[in-house]
Amino acid sequence: MGTSHVTRRPSPCVRPWVICWIDQSASRKWAWSRLLRVIHVVLVCSLGVGLVSGAGFWDTSFYKDILLSLNKMEVEEANNLAKKHPLLSDEEQTKTEQCKRIKLSEPGISSDQSGINKHAEILEGGLQAVPSIPDENTEKEGVEEIDNAVFEEDEEGDGDSFADMMKYGLVEQDVGITKFVSTHQGFSGILKERYSDFVVHEINKDGKIVVLDDLSVPANDEEPSEDIFSILSDEDKQHLEDLQHFKNKEDSVVIELVEDTKEKRTIIHQAVKSLFPGLETKTEERDGKKIIVAYHVAGKTALANPRKHSWPKNRGTYCHFVLYKENKDTMDAINVLSKFLRVKPNIFSYMGTKDKRAITVQEIAVVKITAERLSHLNNCLMNFKLGNFSYKKYPLKLGELQGNNFTVVLRNITGSSEQVEQAMTSLRDVGFINYYGMQRFGTTAVPTYQVGKAILHNKWSEVVDLILKPRPGAERGYLVKCREEWAKTKDPEAALKKLPVKRCVEGQLLRGLAKYGMKNIASAFGMIPRNNRLMYIHSYQSYVWNKIVSKRIEEYGLKAVPGDLVLKGVGKAYEEMMAADGLDINNMKHKIRDYSLSGAYRKIIIRPQNVTWETLVYDDNKIPLVHTDLEKLEGTPLPEFSKDGKYKALKMDFSLPPSSYATMAIREVLKMDTSIKNQTQLNTIWLR
Numbered sequence: 001m002g003t004s005h006v007t008r009r010p011s012p013c014v015r016p017w018v019i020c021w022i023d024q025s026a027s028r029k030w031a032w033s034r035l036l037r038v039i040h041v042v043l044v045c046s047l048g049v050g051l052v053s054g055a056g057f058w059d060t061s062f063y064k065d066i067l068l069s070l071n072k073m074e075v076e077e078a079n080n081l082a083k084k085h086p087l088l089s090d091e092e093q094t095k096t097e098q099c100k101r102i103k104l105s106e107p108g109i110s111s112d113q114s115g116i117n118k119h120a121e122i123l124e125g126g127l128q129a130v131p132s133i134p135d136e137n138t139e140k141e142g143v144e145e146i147d148n149a150v151f152e153e154d155e156e157g158d159g160d161s162f163a164d165m166m167k168y169g170l171v172e173q174d175v176g177i178t179k180f181v182s183t184h185q186g187f188s189g190i191l192k193e194r195y196s197d198f199v200v201h202e203i204n205k206d207g208k209i210v211v212l213d214d215l216s217v218p219a220n221d222e223e224p225s226e227d228i229f230s231i232l233s234d235e236d237k238q239h240l241e242d243l244q245h246f247k248n249k250e251d252s253v254v255i256e257l258v259e260d261t262k263e264k265r266t267i268i269h270q271a272v273k274s275l276f277p278g279l280e281t282k283t284e285e286r287d288g289k290k291i292i293v294a295y296h297v298a299g300k301t302a303l304a305n306p307r308k309h310s311w312p313k314n315r316g317t318y319c320h321f322v323l324y325k326e327n328k329d330t331m332d333a334i335n336v337l338s339k340f341l342r343v344k345p346n347i348f349s350y351m352g353t354k355d356k357r358a359i360t361v362q363e364i365a366v367v368k369i370t371a372e373r374l375s376h377l378n379n380c381l382m383n384f385k386l387g388n389f390s391y392k393k394y395p396l397k398l399g400e401l402q403g404n405n406f407t408v409v410l411r412n413i414t415g416s417s418e419q420v421e422q423a424m425t426s427l428r429d430v431g432f433i434n435y436y437g438m439q440r441f442g443t444t445a446v447p448t449y450q451v452g453k454a455i456l457h458n459k460w461s462e463v464v465d466l467i468l469k470p471r472p473g474a475e476r477g478y479l480v481k482c483r484e485e486w487a488k489t490k491d492p493e494a495a496l497k498k499l500p501v502k503r504c505v506e507g508q509l510l511r512g513l514a515k516y517g518m519k520n521i522a523s524a525f526g527m528i529p530r531n532n533r534l535m536y537i538h539s540y541q542s543y544v545w546n547k548i549v550s551k552r553i554e555e556y557g558l559k560a561v562p563g564d565l566v567l568k569g570v571g572k573a574y575e576e577m578m579a580a581d582g583l584d585i586n587n588m589k590h591k592i593r594d595y596s597l598s599g600a601y602r603k604i605i606i607r608p609q610n611v612t613w614e615t616l617v618y619d620d621n622k623i624p625l626v627h628t629d630l631e632k633l634e635g636t637p638l639p640e641f642s643k644d645g646k647y648k649a650l651k652m653d654f655s656l657p658p659s660s661y662a663t664m665a666i667r668e669v670l671k672m673d674t675s676i677k678n679q680t681q682l683n684t685i686w687l688r
Helices: 027-051 060-069 090-096 121-124 160-168 234-244 262-275 330-341 370-379 418-429 448-456 458-468 475-487 492-496 505-515 520-526 530-556 571-579 628-633 664-670 676-682
Strands: 004-005 018-020 074-076 198-202 254-256 279-286 291-294 317-328 349-352 359-367 384-392 405-411 611-618 646-656
Touching: 027 628, 060 676, 234 254, 234 262, 234 279, 234 291, 262 279, 262 291, 291 359, 317 370, 330 359, 330 370, 330 384, 370 384, 384 628, 418 611, 418 646, 418 664, 448 458, 448 475, 458 505, 458 520, 475 492, 475 505, 492 505, 505 520, 530 571, 646 664
Parallel strands: 004 611, 198 359
Antiparallel strands: 198 405, 254 291, 279 291, 317 359, 317 384, 349 359, 405 646, 611 646
């Protein structure tokens, strides 16, 4: 494989302010953050790019007088870290500055970095005990919109680095990941030093790799003509608006025809339906003249879902589009889109969830939202691009994808060319053990499988304790205070007041405890969205699988043996392990139906498809080494290569079936631990 050198210069990126709140109660902090958002938007919309300094950051002197008047709040300038590139072209950037585009980060963190308090992206949304990557075949329900928050810096911290704090996190051995199937010598490399080092493209049900390559909006033959905006008089428009919002006494509005022709009547019908969603029209004849009557087709319920009554009949009900996102997981992205569109998240459907710390491309479908509305979001949202729009008659379903294609860069590798060749050849020809990856088990000192085991035992007090108790390691400041309050008072309302974001798992559980009390914890636990609840017990299933597979590989290697397909021989190990945990594999029914577990077959070895690789050399850790869909759309040229460079990287490309983890494939190549705890010891860039 060839050796290359990248000299491409990364694009600058405007960075937002980082706010540090001092001497404020949690509730007041939240209120002040909301107020500051409004002020921030007004300033941006008023002055546009005039607020941007030459270094690519907001001018710190501009805000000081305003912030001092807001109850003595202090402003700290973010560390001078740049993202790989802005999501908009230079021509679009000026327009984008006029949008309500607010992106708040912790102090000192760029959007592609992580850490303790300052590095809180790894523990996004307070889900301290929930893995960030659910099984792609798991049903998603009850997902709530998650607001972004301004998080305070932990002033009481002892200054430990994130790597120091992560010494309490899990390593692969803790969750049964212990074996390899290849014989090559391993070597060191840094995984996800930048989120752009990990690119995922979905493979749809037809076996086609999903790419973003078209931002145009499909032509719509049923779009009304420009005449609809002028054919109604101002008086008619006012009456129709009053009718639409139930402000008039009558239940209909009569529109008299000045010029009675079929063409004019058609335009009026279109105008009413297009400009006043929820209203329907009909033509009647009174006193020998034809008139048009506008009325509510479904009473007040029409206002709740106006799309139902204004969607062209011959257009597919679902608008399918390709979503390109950077450093956002799928559910977070759906919540952002639904918030800007002012709709519920459950009108979106997709085939699988994707990594957060990555650039990912996948297909999404949404009910009766036009491509025009979706396309407009490209001017207002950072870290997203929407395109390849089409209308279809069906939604997307979880699990119907064929897999994912991965482009991964491992930086600063130590392996020789011969070692790399041996490792990648083995991955292509032999494959890797199909372990469940570390993201299944959480990132703190309390593994999610322990919570799952307590649920299966109906030990609800233990469930509460595991989720809410203080724990060492990586933790946001406000969550530390919430846990301390709970440990001290066992008062859910008092602990809840410590949380600026109530929709995290801890907040949902505390709300449930405040509502149902400690005598009905099962119902309180039900306040957590179903998908998150199920991830706990699925984590226990994954833990058992990993342990048993390691035992099987150790004893029998790769040959087929009795017990692989039926519960005997090797299969007896399941019974023994679960019996040690007080569970019976032959009776996994639960009093609560959601928590009853059924089994399924899972392949022990996965052999990736379409495996290719090359080595690159580079000097600057900030230089991107992958040519993304967005860069191709924007016409950004391919990197220029030379043979000189201080560091060496391995760039690999491969495809995996659903529910297989790319990190486990990479583990087989490097022969090293892929846990956050281990990677933070190697990675000197993403945590700064």
